[in-house]
Amino acid sequence: MSHAPAMRKLFAAAIALVLWSATFAVAAAPSDAYLYIGWPNDGQVLSAGKPFRIWFGLRNMGVAPKGVAFPNTGHHHLLIDTGLPSPGAEVPSDRNHLHFGAGETETTVELPPGRHTLQLLLGDERHISFDPQVVSKKITVTVR
Amino acid sequence: MIFLACAAASLHAGGAFAGPTAAPDNAQVYFIWPSDGAVIQNGKCWVRMGLRNMGVAPRGTDIANTGHHHLLIDTGLPGMGEPVPNDRSHLHFGAGETEARIELPPGRHTLQLLLGDKDHVPHQPPVYSKPITVTVR
Numbered sequence: 001m002s003h004a005p006a007m008r009k010l011f012a013a014a015i016a017l018v019l020w021s022a023t024f025a026v027a028a029a030p031s032d033a034y035l036y037i038g039w040p041n042d043g044q045v046l047s048a049g050k051p052f053r054i055w056f057g058l059r060n061m062g063v064a065p066k067g068v069a070f071p072n073t074g075h076h077h078l079l080i081d082t083g084l085p086s087p088g089a090e091v092p093s094d095r096n097h098l099h100f101g102a103g104e105t106e107t108t109v110e111l112p113p114g115r116h117t118l119q120l121l122l123g124d125e126r127h128i129s130f131d132p133q134v135v136s137k138k139i140t141v142t143v144r
Numbered sequence: 145m146i147f148l149a150c151a152a153a154s155l156h157a158g159g160a161f162a163g164p165t166a167a168p169d170n171a172q173v174y175f176i177w178p179s180d181g182a183v184i185q186n187g188k189c190w191v192r193m194g195l196r197n198m199g200v201a202p203r204g205t206d207i208a209n210t211g212h213h214h215l216l217i218d219t220g221l222p223g224m225g226e227p228v229p230n231d232r233s234h235l236h237f238g239a240g241e242t243e244a245r246i247e248l249p250p251g252r253h254t255l256q257l258l259l260g261d262k263d264h265v266p267h268q269p270p271v272y273s274k275p276i277t278v279t280v281r
Contacts, residue, residue, distance in 0.1 A: 038176060038192065055176060057192065062240025063200040065210060070202040073240045103199025103210050105242050 026088050029130035030072055034059040035120050042139035051110040054078065056100070056120055061134065066101030067125050074122040074130065076100040078107065081116050084135060091127045099127065113143050164225060167267035168209060172196040173257045180276040187248045187280040191215060193237070193257055198271065203238035204262050211259040211267060213237040215244065218253050221272060227264040236264065250280045 038055030046052050056076045064073035082096040093099050100107065118141060122134035129135070176192035178184065193213045201210035216222075219233040228234050237244065255278060259271035266272070 055194070056242075058242055059190075062202060062237070063242055064202050064205065064240045065199055065207050068201060068205050068207070070205070070240065073202055100199075102207075103201045103240070105193075105195050105200055 026128060026131040027074075027124040029074070029122070029132060029134045030060050031132065032059075033061045033072075033122070033130075033134045035061075035122055035134045035136045037118060037120055037136050037139055040118075040139070040141050042137070042141075044139075044141045046111075046141055046143050048113045048143050049110070051108045053106055053108050054118065055106050056104075057136075058105075058122070061122070063103050063105060064125065065103040066099070066123075066127065069125050074124050074134065075103060075127075076105070077121045077123050077127070078109075079117075079119040079121055079138075080109070080111070084119070084121060084133070085129070087129055087131065087133055089128070091121060091123050091129065093127075099123075101127070111141075111143050115140055115142050117141075164265060164268035165211070165261035166208075167211070167259070167269060167271050168197050169269065170196075171198045171209075171259070171267075171271045173198075173213070173259050173271050174273045175255065175257065175276055178255075178276070178278050180274075182276075182278045184248070184278055184280050187250065188245065189248075189278075190243055190245055191255070192243045193241075195242075195259070198259070200240050200242060201262070202240040203236075203260075203264065206262050211261050211271065212240060212264075213242070214258045214260050214264070215246070216254075216256040216258055216275075217246075217248070221256070221258065221270075222266075224266045224268075224270050228258060228260050228266070230264075236260075238264070248278070248280045252277055252279050 038057040120136035257273040
């Protein structure tokens with residue numbers, strides 16, 4: 001009596017489990033989730049040297065602080081003058097990627113004179129973007 | 145590996161503890177939309193709930209300086225120190241929602257926002273918006 005078939009079955013089961021958990025590694029978002037920048041508007045001209053408020057709009061999902069596992073929730077990340085991080089990767093935390101892990105739904109920023117892009121990206125409790133990605137339109141503002 | 149997979153989901157049950165949840169003094173909840181005095185055609189509108197100097201968290205989440213929105217429709221503030229009632233005049237947004245689609249019958253209506261803690265109890269000091277009036281035509 002060989003144990004090989006049983007071992008192979010166990011191995012196959014282990015592989016299946018790894019694949020199964022991998023498919024759940026990226027949190028799913030409802031297909032009608034809608035993330036947008038409520039303010040400023042695309043093309044807005046803002047005064048230099050004056051902080052301005054940014055409103056985070058989210059429809060058909062909820063906000064939860066980092067580390068909170070609650071269905072259909074995430075927290076906001078504001079991307080400034082940068083593109084989207086790759087899907088499934090943790091959102092970097094630096095001057096171009098602001099995290100709002102305390103459940104904030106607005107913020108105030110001050111940007112140097114010039115053209116800037118702003119974009120929102122929702123992350124799950126581990127700062128990983130959803131599948132499909134819940135991302136706002138990228139807007140451009142001019143500070144002068 | 146099986147144990148790891150099973151341990152992946154963990155629910156945090158907040159322990160019951162007496163006394164109100166503290167809120168920062170500068171916390172402010174307000175209507176982004178509609179504005180006070182707005183006239184709403186056909187009674188359907190999005191309500192956008194704004195919160196400053198605090199964060200939003202779903203019900204049951206025990207994290208300092210967070211809470212979730214309650215929308216009071218045509219009613220005054222409920223008693224502080226007890227859970228916000230859950231009925232047609234007191235809408236709960238315990239899933240961390242920051243906007244809601246509502247429908248109101250024709251006439252004048254008052255709307256007010258009240259933040260609740262993990263147990264739907266207003267904070268200390270309570271965080272509520274000024275009541276606004278909208279008219280549905």
